[in-house]
Amino acid sequence: MREEIIAAGFGGQGVMLIGKILAYAGMLEGKQVTYFPSYGAEVRGGTANSTTIISTAEIPTPISSHPDVLLAMNSPSCKKFGSRLKKGGLLIANTSLIEDVFKRSDLTIMKIPATSLAHDLGNKRSANMIMIGAYLKYKAIVSLKSVEKAFSIFLPGKKDFWDINKKALRLGMEYEGR
Amino acid sequence: MSKILMCGNEVIGEAAVQAGCRHYFGYPITPQNELTAYMARRMEEVGGVFLQSESELAAINMVLGASACGARAMTSSSSPGISLKQEGISYIAGMELPAVVVNVMRGGPGLGNIAPSQSDYFQAVKGGGHGDYRLIVLAPSCSQELYDLTALAFDLADTYRNPVMILADGMLGQMMEPVTLKKINSKRVKKPWVLTGAKNRPARMLRSLFLEAGALEKHNEKLQEKYRRIKAKEVRCETYNISRAEVIVVAYGSSARLTKAAVKMAEERGIKAGYIKPITLWPFPEEVFINEKDKDKRYLVVEMNEGQMVEDVERCAGDRKRVSFYGHAGGWIPQVEDIFKRIKKLV
Numbered sequence: 156m157r158e159e160i161i162a163a164g165f166g167g168q169g170v171m172l173i174g175k176i177l178a179y180a181g182m183l184e185g186k187q188v189t190y191f192p193s194y195g196a197e198v199r200g201g202t203a204n205s206t207t208i209i210s211t212a213e214i215p216t217p218i219s220s221h222p223d224v225l226l227a228m229n230s231p232s233c234k235k236f237g238s239r240l241k242k243g244g245l246l247i248a249n250t251s252l253i254e255d256v257f258k259r260s261d262l263t264i265m266k267i268p269a270t271s272l273a274h275d276l277g278n279k280r281s282a283n284m285i286m287i288g289a290y291l292k293y294k295a296i297v298s299l300k301s302v303e304k305a306f307s308i309f310l311p312g313k314k315d316f317w318d319i320n321k322k323a324l325r326l327g328m329e330y331e332g333r
Numbered sequence: 334m335s336k337i338l339m340c341g342n343e344v345i346g347e348a349a350v351q352a353g354c355r356h357y358f359g360y361p362i363t364p365q366n367e368l369t370a371y372m373a374r375r376m377e378e379v380g381g382v383f384l385q386s387e388s389e390l391a392a393i394n395m396v397l398g399a400s401a402c403g404a405r406a407m408t409s410s411s412s413p414g415i416s417l418k419q420e421g422i423s424y425i426a427g428m429e430l431p432a433v434v435v436n437v438m439r440g441g442p443g444l445g446n447i448a449p450s451q452s453d454y455f456q457a458v459k460g461g462g463h464g465d466y467r468l469i470v471l472a473p474s475c476s477q478e479l480y481d482l483t484a485l486a487f488d489l490a491d492t493y494r495n496p497v498m499i500l501a502d503g504m505l506g507q508m509m510e511p512v513t514l515k516k517i518n519s520k521r522v523k524k525p526w527v528l529t530g531a532k533n534r535p536a537r538m539l540r541s542l543f544l545e546a547g548a549l550e551k552h553n554e555k556l557q558e559k560y561r562r563i564k565a566k567e568v569r570c571e572t573y574n575i576s577r578a579e580v581i582v583v584a585y586g587s588s589a590r591l592t593k594a595a596v597k598m599a600e601e602r603g604i605k606a607g608y609i610k611p612i613t614l615w616p617f618p619e620e621v622f623i624n625e626k627d628k629d630k631r632y633l634v635v636e637m638n639e640g641q642m643v644e645d646v647e648r649c650a651g652d653r654k655r656v657s658f659y660g661h662a663g664g665w666i667p668q669v670e671d672i673f674k675r676i677k678k679l680v
Contacts, residue, residue, distance in 0.1 A: 175509065179338050182511045190338070190509035194364060194447070215594035215669050216587075217508045308338070 156186075156211045158296050159219035161236050162286070163204035164228025164249070169283035173226060174205030175309050176287065180301035181209035189217035202231055209296060224294070226286045228269070233257045247289050249282065265289060267330050273323060278316075281323035288327020299324065336511035342367035344476050344512050345435055345499065346375060348483035349407050351517040354433070355381030356406040358395040360388060362414045363447045364503035365437035369409065389414045393421030393434070400430040401539050403527035405487050409435035411503070412453050413444055415461075422496055423462030427541025429526075429556070431490030433483070434468075435499040437506040440664045448664020449503035451586060454641035457500050458615045465553055467560045469497040469567065470614040472585040476512040479505060482612070484517045491522035493563055500614060502637065504587045504666065563616055570618035571610040574600075575625070578607030580679045583646050584635040585611050588660075588667065592635050595672035606676050614642070622649035631679045635672055636660040 162173035171192055178190035186209050193204045206219045221241040227233035229252045237246060237257030245263045248256045251270035258264075267289045273282035291299060302324065306317045339347070346368050349357070357372040369385065376383035382399075386392040392408045399406035410418060415436045425432050436457065440450040457470045469489050471482040479501060486497040528537060543549035573596065575581050580599070584592040589610040599606035611618050622632075632650055634643040634657070643658045650656050659675045661667055 175338070178509060182336060182338055188338070188510060191504075192507060194503075194507055213590075213593070214510070215590045216666060217504065217510070218666055220668070 158209045158224065158294075159222040159241075160207045160209070160224045160226065161204055161219060161222040162207070162226040162228070162283075163202065163232030163236050166201055166203045168203075168228045169280065170203050170226070170228055171205045172309060173283050173287055174207040176302055176305040177207045177209065177297065179305040179308055180297035181207075183301045183304060184297055186211060187214050189214045191217035202235070204232065204236070224290065226290060227253060227257075228282070228286065229253060230255070245293060247286060247293070249286060251282075263293075265293060267327065269327070272326055272330070276319065276323060276326060278319045278323070281320050284320045284323035285327035285330075288324040289330060290327075291324070292328040292330075299328070334513045334515060336513050338509050338511055339476070340367050340507060340509045341476055341479050341501065342437065342506040343371045344479045345409070345483050345501070346371035347514060348480045348517070349433065349487070350375050350379055350381075351514070352405065352484040352487040352519050354405045354407050354487060355379065356396070356399040356404045357381070358384050358386050358392040358399075358406070358408050360386050360392050360410065360414060362411045364439055364449070364506050365409050365411045365435070367506070368435065368437070389417035390421065393418040393425070396432050396434075397421055397425050397428070397430060400425070400432050401428070401528050403524050403529070405431070405433075405491070407433040407435065409437065411437045411439045412441050412450070415453065415456070419456075419462035422468070423464050423466060424541050425496045426462070426466035426468070426556075427464060428539045429494040430496070430539065431487075431494055432496040433486045433490055433499065434496060435483075435501065438500065438502040440662065446664050447503065449505075449587060449637065449666060450662065450664060451502055451588065451637040451641070452662060453500065454614065454636070454638065457498050458617070458645075466556065467495070467563070467615055469493070469495060469563060469616075470500050471497065472500050472612060472614050473505060474586050474589040474610065476505075476508070476510045478612075480512055480514065484519070488520040488522075489567065491520065491524070493559060494526075495559070495563070500586065502587050567613060568616045568618050568620070569612035570621060571612060572607070572621060574605075574607030575609060575621070577605055578630065579605045580607075580631050580633055580676050582606065582608045582633045582635055582672065582676065583611070583642070584608065585614060585642065588635045588637055591667055591669050591672055594669045595676060598669065598673045599676045604676060604680050611642075617645050617649070619649045622646065623651070625650075628652065628655070630655065632656045633672075633675055633679060634658045635667060637666065638662050
C-alpha cells in the first residue's frame with residue numbers, strides 16, 4: 156500500500172497542516188510516512204503545497220511526481236497539480252474558491268465548498284479540516300481517531316480549536332458531494 | 334521508545350542539544366532556517382547561548398572562540414554560507430579545535446538555487462579552505478541518521494580535536510519523517526588544552542600561526558598523523574549484496590535512499606545488484622573498493638550533482654572503465670526508475 160497526497164492552496168489556508176496531520180496519523184498506525192513542504196520564495200497569499208506519503212514500504216523520496224490524491228484549496232493549485240494526478244486519481248476540490256474544476260475523465264472528482272462550510276461553522280480557517288474529512292470519507296487511508304490525535308501535536312495549547320476542528324472533520328465526512 | 338515526527342533540520346538541532354551542545358551561532362539561509370529557529374528556542378530552554386551573528390564569517394569564528402574555551406559548539410548554513418565559513422574552518426582545523434559544522438546543501442555554484450543538491454562534496458571532502466587539513470564528513474540519509482550522526486559528530490570532534498561536518502541537503506532538512514530521539518550518552522573527553530585563564534598555572538596557547546623555522550612542517554606532520562589515525566579507525570559505510578552483485582550502486586545521503594529502492598527494483602527483476610552507501614565521506618571507505626577483486630563488477634555512482642564522489646570511486650576501483658555516473662544538478666532529484674534503467678543497462 157502506498158498513497159501519495161498533495162495538499163495545495165494559498166498561504167494561510169493550512170495546506171501544510173493537512174500534510175503534517177495526515178503524516179502523523181499514518182505514523183500512529185505503524186506506516187512509513189514522509190511529509191515534504193514546498194519551500195521557496197513563498198509570500199503570504201502566494202501558492203503553497205505539501206506532499207505526504209503514507210506507505211507500508213520504505214519511502215525513497217518524499218517528492219511525488221504523480222500523486223494519488225490532490226486536495227485543492229484554490230483555483231491555481233487545482234490547475235497546477237490536477238494535471239499531474241495519477242491515472243484514476245482522486246481530486247477533492249474546494250468549490251468555494253474553484254469555479255472551473257479541472258476536468259479529466261479518468262479522475263474521481265469530489266466537489267465540496269469547504270471555505271463556505273467552514274464559515275458557517277464559525278471558523279473559516281477550519282476549511283482544511285473539512286477537506287481532510289472529505290478525503291477520509293472517500294478513502295479510509297487513516298482513521299478519524301488518529302487524525303484527531305494529531306491535533307494535540309500540531310495545535311498544542313489550542314484546545315478551543317480542537318473541538319471546532321473535530322466538528323469540521325465530521326462535516327467533511329458527512330458532506331454529500333460530487 | 335516511541336517515534337515522533339519532526340523536520341530534519343529540527344532533528345539535527347535536538348541531537349546537538351542532547352549531545353551537550355550549548356553554544357550555537359548561525360546566520361539564516363534557506364533551506365536550513367528551521368535549524369537556526371529551533372536553536373533560538375532550545376538554547377534558551379536549556380540555558381545555552383544562541384546568537385544570530387552579523388555574518389557567516391562571524392558565526393564560524395564564534396564557534397572557534399567557544400570551542401577554545403571548552404564548549405561543544407555548532408554552526409549551520411547552506412552551500413553559499415558554508416563557502417563564507419571556509420576561512421574559519423581552516424583556522425579551526427589548524428588550531429585543532431573540535432567543532433560541528435552543518436551544511437544543508439542547495440544548488441550551486443554561486444547563489445544557485447534553494448533546491449536539494451549534493452553540490453558541495455568536493456568542498457567538504459577535498460578541503461574547501463586553505464592548507465593541508467581534513468574534515469571528518471558524515472553523510473546522513475534519513476531523519477534517524479540526522480539524529481544519530483549529529484550526536485556522533487560531537488564525540489568525534491572532541492576525540493580528535495577536529496572539525497566535523499554534517500553534509501545533509503535540502504530534502505533531508507525540509508522533510509519530516511518519524512525519528513526516535515534516543516538518549517544520547519555523550520563521550521566525556523578530557524580537554525587539557527582549553528583556555529580557562531592562566532591564573533596559578535602556565536599559560537596555554539591555541540594557534541594556527543607557526544613562523545619559527547620548521548615549526549609549521551612539524552605541526553602539519555602532527556595533523557597528518559592524526560588524519561591517518563582517523564582513516565584507520567573511523568570509516569563508516571553500509572553495504573548490501575556486494576559480493577553477489579554484478580552492478581554495485583554507490584550513493585550517499587538522499588541519493589542513497591533512491592538507490593536502495595532502485596536496487597530492490599532490479600533484484601525483483603532478477604538483476605544481481607547491490608549498493609555501497611558511504612556514511613563517512615572522509616574518511617572515504619576505500620577498502621571496500623580496493624578489496625573487491627572481481628574485475629567484472631560494474632560501479633554506478635549516483636549523485637545530485639555533475640559527478641564529484643565518482644572521482645573517489647574511480648580512484649579506489651582502480652579502473653575507470655568499470656565506473657559510470659548518473660546524476661542531476663540544480664535541484665532535480667533523480668527518479669528511482671531512472672536509476673534502475675541505468676543499472677539494467679550495465680548488466
